Amino acid sequence: MMIQVADVALSIDACVANVAGPECGGICIFLGTVRDNFEGHATDHLEYEAYAEMAEETIQAIAGEARGRWPIARVAVQHRTGTLQIGEVSVIVAVSAPHRAEAFEACRYVIDELKERAPIWKKEVGESGEIWVGAPTATD
Amino acid sequence: VNVRLFAMHRTLAGSGSLVLELPAGATVEDAFRKLSRLYPAMEQTSGFTTFARNREVVDRAEPLADGDELALLQPVSGG
Numbered sequence: 259m260m261i262q263v264a265d266v267a268l269s270i271d272a273c274v275a276n277v278a279g280p281e282c283g284g285i286c287i288f289l290g291t292v293r294d295n296f297e298g299h300a301t302d303h304l305e306y307e308a309y310a311e312m313a314e315e316t317i318q319a320i321a322g323e324a325r326g327r328w329p330i331a332r333v334a335v336q337h338r339t340g341t342l343q344i345g346e347v348s349v350i351v352a353v354s355a356p357h358r359a360e361a362f363e364a365c366r367y368v369i370d371e372l373k374e375r376a377p378i379w380k381k382e383v384g385e386s387g388e389i390w391v392g393a394p395t396a397t398d
Numbered sequence: 399v400n401v402r403l404f405a406m407h408r409t410l411a412g413s414g415s416l417v418l419e420l421p422a423g424a425t426v427e428d429a430f431r432k433l434s435r436l437y438p439a440m441e442q443t444s445g446f447t448t449f450a451r452n453r454e455v456v457d458r459a460e461p462l463a464d465g466d467e468l469a470l471l472q473p474v475s476g477g
Contacts, residue, residue, distance in 0.1 A: 290477050307405050308476065309469055312453040337476060349477055369477060377450070377469070378476025379405040390406045392475035394446055 259321055259333055263313040263378065265340040268350050277332040277354035286361035288369050290349035292342045296391065301384040306339045306348060309377040313337070320371040324364040330355040333368060337378060348380075399429060399462050402469040407447070410439045420462060426451065427458040429468055446473055 260276040270287065277285055292304050321333035331354040338348050351369045355361035372378075382389045401416050408414045411433070418429055426449045434441040449456055450469040462468060 306476070307408075309402065309404055309450070309453075309471070312450060312469065313476070315453055373474070373477035375474065376476050377404070377471050377474055379472065380475050381405070390472065390475070392473040393406055393443075 259318070261314050261317045261321065261333075261335050263308045263310045263317070263337045263339065263376075265338065268336045268338055268347050270347075270350055270352075273334040273336060273350050273352040276334040277352045279331055279354060281356055282331050282354040283356050284358040284361045285352055285354045286358070286365040288349075288351040288365050289347050290369070292344050292346050292348055294344045296382045296384065296389070299382075299384050299386040301344065301382050303344065303383050304342050304348070305381040305383060306337075306342060307379050307381070308337070308339045310339070313376045313378050316376045317368075317372055320368055320375065323371070324353070324367050327367070328355065328360040328364045330360050330364045333364070335368065335372065337372070337376070339378070399464070399466045399468045401429070401433065402467060404469070404471070406443060406472050407440065407470045410443070411437045418468075424462055425458065426456060426460045426462060426468065429462060430458070430470075433470075443470075443472065447471065 317335050334352045336350045353361050353365040380391050448471045
């Protein structure tokens with residue numbers, strides 16, 4: 259299982275190679291990409307920051323949960339930190355399984371739980387200034 | 399204890415890590431109170447801040463030990 263949260267370029271090929279195996283009938287890949295707007299405001303770029311050690315442990319636990327829930331083979335996750343421009347890939351989730359249904363379901367579970375639980379934050383930098391997404395502003 | 403700060407908390411303190419001296423028996427809440435005295439703007443994050451002690455989420459009553467890593471966490475927004 260490859261789980262990585264770091265300020266390095268992501269590799270779809272590396273994720274696929276990590277989860278591929280002769281017993282697998284399919285690999286489901288989710289790519290998160292940087293959108294050009296946030297709550298109606300134009301976005302210039304995003305800055306991701308993570309508590310990387312804890313984020314990797316959290317994603318490891320999520321992948322373990324997915325393997326307990328579905329008969330899947332392997333899970334690979336890479337999440338980038340640092341500055342990302344519009345259209346760039348911020349996260350890759352790859353899940354291999356003997357059959358496609360489980361690969362799709364487990365892949366969705368991993369990205370949904372990652373977004374809920376992993377200590378990773380993004381700052382939206384755009385026309386309305388800089389906003390830490392998800393946090394109330396300190397003056398709220 | 400070694401305090402780790404990210405995102406908004408890091409910006410408010412002007413640093414991502416610092417060492418906090420606390421009396422024996424101090425809790426997470428005590429650590430947050432001390433941080434709020436050092437960086438008054440930190441107090442305004444109290445309503446949405448959660449805590450991790452040695453990378454495990456804990457509540458504010460959790461006692462801290464010498465050498466612990468205490469992280470302040472705001473609502474996450476990865477992906």
